[in-house]
Amino acid sequence: MIDAASSRSDSRPAASFDLFGFLARYGTLIALLLLIVFNLFFTRNFATLQTLNVNLTQVCTIVIVATGMTLVIATGGIDLSVGSIMAIAGALAPLIFLSPVFGGNVALAVAVGMAAAILAATLCGLFNGWLVAQFRIQPIVATLILFIAGRGIAQAMTNSNLQVFRVPEFQWIGLGRPLGIPVQVIIMVALVIIAAWMLRRTRFGRSILATGGNERAAELAGIAVKRTKLAVYAISGFCAGIAGLVVIAINSASDANLVGLGMELDAIAAVAVGGTLLVGGRATILGTLLGALTIQLVRYTLLANGVPDAAALIVKAAIIAFAVWLQQQRRA
Amino acid sequence: MIDGALLSMRGIDKRFAGIPALRQASLEVRPGEVHALIGQNGAGKSTLIKVLTGYHRRDAGEVTYLGRPLEANSPQQAQASGISTIYQEINLVPLRSVTENICLGREKRRFGLLDWRAMHQEAERLLSSFRVKLDVRRPLMDFSTATQQMVAIARAIGFSARLVIMDEPTSSLDEQEVGVLFDVIRQLKTNGVSVIFVSHKLDELYEVCDRVTIMRDGSTVCSANMTEITKLELVSQMLGRDVSKVAGHATAFSRSATDGEGDVVLVAESLAAGQAVRDVSFRLRRGEIASFAGLLGAGRTETARVVFGADRPRAGSMSLGARPFAPAHPRDAIDAGLGFVTEDRKMEGIVPDMSVAENMTLALLPRISRNGVVDEKRQREVVKRFIKELGIKCSGPAQKIRELSGGNQQKVLLARWLAMNPDVLILDEPTRGIDVGAKGEIQRLIRSLSDSGLTVLMISSELEEVVEGADRVFVLREGRTVAELSGEEITEERILAAMAQGHVAHHDQEAAQ
Numbered sequence: 001m002i003d004a005a006s007s008r009s010d011s012r013p014a015a016s017f018d019l020f021g022f023l024a025r026y027g028t029l030i031a032l033l034l035l036i037v038f039n040l041f042f043t044r045n046f047a048t049l050q051t052l053n054v055n056l057t058q059v060c061t062i063v064i065v066a067t068g069m070t071l072v073i074a075t076g077g078i079d080l081s082v083g084s085i086m087a088i089a090g091a092l093a094p095l096i097f098l099s100p101v102f103g104g105n106v107a108l109a110v111a112v113g114m115a116a117a118i119l120a121a122t123l124c125g126l127f128n129g130w131l132v133a134q135f136r137i138q139p140i141v142a143t144l145i146l147f148i149a150g151r152g153i154a155q156a157m158t159n160s161n162l163q164v165f166r167v168p169e170f171q172w173i174g175l176g177r178p179l180g181i182p183v184q185v186i187i188m189v190a191l192v193i194i195a196a197w198m199l200r201r202t203r204f205g206r207s208i209l210a211t212g213g214n215e216r217a218a219e220l221a222g223i224a225v226k227r228t229k230l231a232v233y234a235i236s237g238f239c240a241g242i243a244g245l246v247v248i249a250i251n252s253a254s255d256a257n258l259v260g261l262g263m264e265l266d267a268i269a270a271v272a273v274g275g276t277l278l279v280g281g282r283a284t285i286l287g288t289l290l291g292a293l294t295i296q297l298v299r300y301t302l303l304a305n306g307v308p309d310a311a312a313l314i315v316k317a318a319i320i321a322f323a324v325w326l327q328q329q330r331r332a
Numbered sequence: 333m334i335d336g337a338l339l340s341m342r343g344i345d346k347r348f349a350g351i352p353a354l355r356q357a358s359l360e361v362r363p364g365e366v367h368a369l370i371g372q373n374g375a376g377k378s379t380l381i382k383v384l385t386g387y388h389r390r391d392a393g394e395v396t397y398l399g400r401p402l403e404a405n406s407p408q409q410a411q412a413s414g415i416s417t418i419y420q421e422i423n424l425v426p427l428r429s430v431t432e433n434i435c436l437g438r439e440k441r442r443f444g445l446l447d448w449r450a451m452h453q454e455a456e457r458l459l460s461s462f463r464v465k466l467d468v469r470r471p472l473m474d475f476s477t478a479t480q481q482m483v484a485i486a487r488a489i490g491f492s493a494r495l496v497i498m499d500e501p502t503s504s505l506d507e508q509e510v511g512v513l514f515d516v517i518r519q520l521k522t523n524g525v526s527v528i529f530v531s532h533k534l535d536e537l538y539e540v541c542d543r544v545t546i547m548r549d550g551s552t553v554c555s556a557n558m559t560e561i562t563k564l565e566l567v568s569q570m571l572g573r574d575v576s577k578v579a580g581h582a583t584a585f586s587r588s589a590t591d592g593e594g595d596v597v598l599v600a601e602s603l604a605a606g607q608a609v610r611d612v613s614f615r616l617r618r619g620e621i622a623s624f625a626g627l628l629g630a631g632r633t634e635t636a637r638v639v640f641g642a643d644r645p646r647a648g649s650m651s652l653g654a655r656p657f658a659p660a661h662p663r664d665a666i667d668a669g670l671g672f673v674t675e676d677r678k679m680e681g682i683v684p685d686m687s688v689a690e691n692m693t694l695a696l697l698p699r700i701s702r703n704g705v706v707d708e709k710r711q712r713e714v715v716k717r718f719i720k721e722l723g724i725k726c727s728g729p730a731q732k733i734r735e736l737s738g739g740n741q742q743k744v745l746l747a748r749w750l751a752m753n754p755d756v757l758i759l760d761e762p763t764r765g766i767d768v769g770a771k772g773e774i775q776r777l778i779r780s781l782s783d784s785g786l787t788v789l790m791i792s793s794e795l796e797e798v799v800e801g802a803d804r805v806f807v808l809r810e811g812r813t814v815a816e817l818s819g820e821e822i823t824e825e826r827i828l829a830a831m832a833q834g835h836v837a838h839h840d841q842e843a844a845q
Contacts, residue, residue: 202705
């Protein structure tokens with residue numbers, strides 16, 4: 001009976017114009033454009049390359065992390081541990097490239113340091129995925145483990161000491177500007193393009209969306225659900241690792257207490273505002289990019305016009321609430 | 333209404349989104365009786381129960397309880413008036429002690445503090461009335477499902493319940509535990525408590541129930557004393573052998589055009605899995621439509637899941653084309669040439685947010701991708717071909733599958749497997765919940781596929797479909813194959829008899845060999 005009722009209501013043709021659907025799809029883009037227009041009129045020196053660079057560098061790490069987060073959320077999961085993983089990567093890399101073992105071969109030291117940091121971050125992600133896929137632990141709980149322990153590990157590795165360094169070969173990742181474009185912006189754009197392409201065009205992307213959209217159906221259609229979950233958490237860890245390196249490169253210092261602090265929430269906010277369904281099954285990497293840019297630009301706009309940071313946080317929260325509300329209207 | 337009825341529900345109507353779930357349903361329970369409530373899936377049993385317990389609000393009709401009109405607006409209110417429900421999945425607090433579970437909501441206090449000693453004694457007293465002895469200080473989750481059920485019942489009695497509703501209480505119990513539960517039910521009866529007993533296991537009804545109410549399509553079709561109704565009558569009433577019959581031929585099925593028996597493709601020997609599958613054996617031959625017939629809970633879907641690698645068997649063996657076959661994951665079964673259209677389209681079939689094309693090619697992905705990249709052109713070809721061949725009504729391959737009607741969703745799911753060109757296709761209730769037109773189309777399609785060599789294993793609760801469509805029928809009953817019928821032997825009478833009694837007049841037990 002109930003089955004018949006629901007299938008009947010599903011067969012109803014789509015409404016002629018779905019306002020909420022339209023807003024859910026293009027709302028973020030419209031908001032971003034409105035913000036830009038507003039700033040062009042009211043914020044001094046807005047239309048400059050410097051403003052663009054400031055905003056892009058500030059938003060970069062969020063977008064890098066949020067890209068991995070989008071994939072995790074697309075499978076119906078969530079990754080709270082990204083901030084802590086950033087701290088681990090940020091703590092590990094200087095430990096290695098500052099160590100005397102490499103006998104002055106800076107290039108080798110930096111290469112090994114970065115590789116080890118990113119590898120460690122990926123392994124952390126894999127650990128999350130293992131908990132989620134193998135033991136069916138709820139993602140929010142599974143990743144809470146590293147959220148808590150990860151920062152502790154990073155602090156233990158460095159004895160909670162601030163690591164200060166001046167290694168241009170390494171800091172190029174945060175400060176380099178080939179053709180005037182910051183390296184981290186290039187990394188961000190590359191990651192976004194690869195992830196968007198992968199989600200749309202590859203078998204792996206389909207597996208992600210099918211897993212998030214209906215896990216039981218996916219399993220019964222032969223999709224390797226467990227392996228898909230393992231992979232997305234590993235990718236999320238990988239992205240967090242890169243973001244961790246970018247952050248310490250910009251700061252010329254690594255503080256295990258601060259690297260990536262609160263990043264998980266910024267990333268989730270970007271994903272949500274970007275229009276990705278938090279229950280999984282529908283995801284847009286481009287939306288995540290737009291979401292992150294919107295949040296960033298709101299903050300910038302308020303700060304540039306003299307509104308204090310505390311108020312900016314409240315506005316940020318309001319935007320997120322609005323985005324989630326829009327999603328719910330769409331589903332209802 | 334008979335004088336002295338404890339509960340009387342009359343003329344109950346309930347609609348969901350305009351679709352009637354209950355039509356003039358009625359139910360009458362006398363004091364101190366165990367009353368069976370039975371019916372097929374979707375007959376309205378649970379809706380009626382939920383109206384009674386205030387979970388759903390009825391659209392029409394009246395409920396009298398203890399001689400007064402009952403207006404329960406929530407399960408809590410129903411419980412306060414002495415109606416307790418014990419669900420399949422026990423809704424107690426697993427981490428807390430047995431005592432806390434039994435006394436939750438009516439704790440005993442002494443000087444404003446919880447009086448644990450009195451509460452432990454109370455819990456022990458309640459449980460001992462069912463001859464259950466256990467350490468009431470231990471958390472509930474330490475105990476078996478059966479014991480947890482006893483605790484739930486003790487809790488209900490503690491609330492001085494006059495009417496206890498048990499929704500398929502035996503579905504996760506073994507035989508010994510069922511025996512204990514029945515003792516408890518008899519104990520309740522002698523204490524004057526009435527029980528509404530929802531179950532699909534007919535033998536159980538005769539063992540413990542006094543009267544039965546049978547529901548079908550949202551209405552009450554009959555109430556009777558258990559001693560005055562045969563199993564065959566019960567089954568016939570449940571399936572409603574007069575409702576959808578149209579001029580001799582109710583379905584678009586016809587028997588196989590080809591005579592003779594094909595090679596054996598898939599063999600299952602004494603499969604057992606979970607509580608539902610106990611001893612299932614069957615052989616499928618190439619190009620035939622074989623069917624599992626049986627009541628709800630007979631183990632049909634569960635068997636199909638084992639064959640498809642979705643669940644692991646605990647005993648028994650299978651072979652596919654003479655080779656041993658033990659799929660550990662659906663992927664293994666798919667690679668071996670099997671397909672599975674599931675019973676529950678929404679939960680296990682469609683990925684609602686994906687397009688028609690993406691849903692259709694979900695199983696096919698490995699074959700239409702190169703180095704992990706989906707070949708969009710090949711996907712388009714496949715999808716276009718099946719949309720045309722199966723007559724799927726959609727605005728195009730990119731339309732979201734959730735926007736399609738049930739029948740068209742089902743066609744997309746069929747196409748998902750047909751695109752794989754399988755050897756064996758398992759169809760679980762392939763025509764449930766879809767309109768008559770699409771139903772006929774799908775039935776014709778199944779037949780033409782089997783004529784072209786596909787082996788079909790069809791599970792159906794619609795007897796017409798089985799009788800008119802199947803070349804071979806395996807009747808399952810409480811997890812066991814109890815009969816195999818083929819050709820002219822396939823008649824409604826024989827299937828009903830096997831479903832009800834576990835054997836066919838002239839054709840005993842051959843399937844089990």
